Amino acid sequence: MDKTYRSLIFWGIAALVCLFMLVQPGYAATISDIPGYVLGPGDHYDEKGNILALNGKVIVLADGTIVDEDLAAQAKSRTAMNSAQAEADGASSLIDAEASALVKAREEAEAKAAAEAEAAEAARLAAELKAAEAKAAGNAKDMVVSEAAGKTEQKASATETKAVAAGASYTVAKEGDHTVYTFEGKKYVCASSYGVHKLSGFNPTPKYGAKTYSGKDAKAHHTVAAASDLPIGTVIILKGSSGPYPTEFDGVYVVEDRGGYHIEQEGWIDIFFDTEAEAEHVTAKGWNYAEVWIAEEVK
Numbered sequence: 001m002d003k004t005y006r007s008l009i010f011w012g013i014a015a016l017v018c019l020f021m022l023v024q025p026g027y028a029a030t031i032s033d034i035p036g037y038v039l040g041p042g043d044h045y046d047e048k049g050n051i052l053a054l055n056g057k058v059i060v061l062a063d064g065t066i067v068d069e070d071l072a073a074q075a076k077s078r079t080a081m082n083s084a085q086a087e088a089d090g091a092s093s094l095i096d097a098e099a100s101a102l103v104k105a106r107e108e109a110e111a112k113a114a115a116e117a118e119a120a121e122a123a124r125l126a127a128e129l130k131a132a133e134a135k136a137a138g139n140a141k142d143m144v145v146s147e148a149a150g151k152t153e154q155k156a157s158a159t160e161t162k163a164v165a166a167g168a169s170y171t172v173a174k175e176g177d178h179t180v181y182t183f184e185g186k187k188y189v190c191a192s193s194y195g196v197h198k199l200s201g202f203n204p205t206p207k208y209g210a211k212t213y214s215g216k217d218a219k220a221h222h223t224v225a226a227a228s229d230l231p232i233g234t235v236i237i238l239k240g241s242s243g244p245y246p247t248e249f250d251g252v253y254v255v256e257d258r259g260g261y262h263i264e265q266e267g268w269i270d271i272f273f274d275t276e277a278e279a280e281h282v283t284a285k286g287w288n289y290a291e292v293w294i295a296e297e298v299k
Contacts, residue, residue: 169221170252180298181237183252184222188235191296196241199249199288200262200270201279210272212257218272225257225270232256235295238269243288252295 170183181188202225204210210218213225214232224236234255240246249271262268269292273279282288 168251178298181252181295183235183295187298188237188252188295189298190237190239190293192294194230194236194292194294195267196289196291197267197269199238199243199246199282199290200268201273201282202259202270203273203276203279214256216256218257220272220274220278221251222254223256223272224253225259225263225272226255227264227267228258230255235297236269237293237295238290239293241289241291244285246288246290249282249288249290 170181172179172181174180178189204218212218212223216223226234226236230236232255235252236255237252238250240248240250253271257270257272258264259268259270263270269290271279271282273282
């Protein structure tokens with residue numbers, strides 16, 4: 001009986017051990033149980049993909065359910081971290097791409113600005129070159145005109161002298177370096193300038209006729225009235241300066257008369273004419289001015 005009792009006890013214990021092993025809850029999981037989970041350095045799995053350890057901690061395989069919630073949380077946390085890292089990497093790549101695009105855009109803008117500046121500089125240089133060429137052409141033209149004028153002047157000096165205005169009582173010619181005015185049989189040159197003066201005209205009057213301060217009768221193309229600082233008998237040469245027709249009254253004249261305030265105080269040169277119309281013509285379209293030169297006789 002003892003032997004039978006011991007046999008029963010043995011088999012009973014064996015049955016309990018087997019039953020315990022059958023109903024013992026396990027710690028089991030497979031890689032597919034945690035979507036997106038990436039194994040770490042402390043993780044292990046078998047040939048079927050069953051996870052054997054997480055972070056080096058061994059778990060027991062059972063029916064595919066993760067019993068240890070802490071380990072499951074760690075696995076999911078790691079999965080989330082991996083996902084976040086992937087997103088961060090993606091964002092970093094995007095930022096890098098945008099930064100590269102900005103750098104490229106800036107380089108392109110700088111290159112465009114440099115090209116535009118270079119084009120502007122080229123245009124400026126071209127304009128300066130064109131202006132220089134135009135100036136050179138103008139200078140060349142002036143030289144040609146000057147040479148032509150010189151030749152004309154030389155030709156004129158070689159010919160006979162002639163009167164420069166209708167009815168003028170003088171002629172002008174170039175003799176060497178001097179311009180010589182021949183007036184009433186004598187030759188004169190410009191000796192010194194008396195300044196630029198306003199011109200006016202006068203004519204014979206019913207009361208005084210053509211009698212002048214000098215006692216002589218005034219003559220057209222000969223007589224002028226001037227201020228008392230020009231002695232009676234002074235020979236002057238008028239050279240037009242400005243006005244509607246200033247050079248019309250150029251010529252050689254003799255101071256033979258005086259005048260009123262405008263002549264004495266303001267220095268007008270009053271030219272004698274035979275008719276009132278001719279005298280009024282001097283100022284009909286405005287004031288004419290001429291430079292007055294004191295003439296010197298050439299012996």
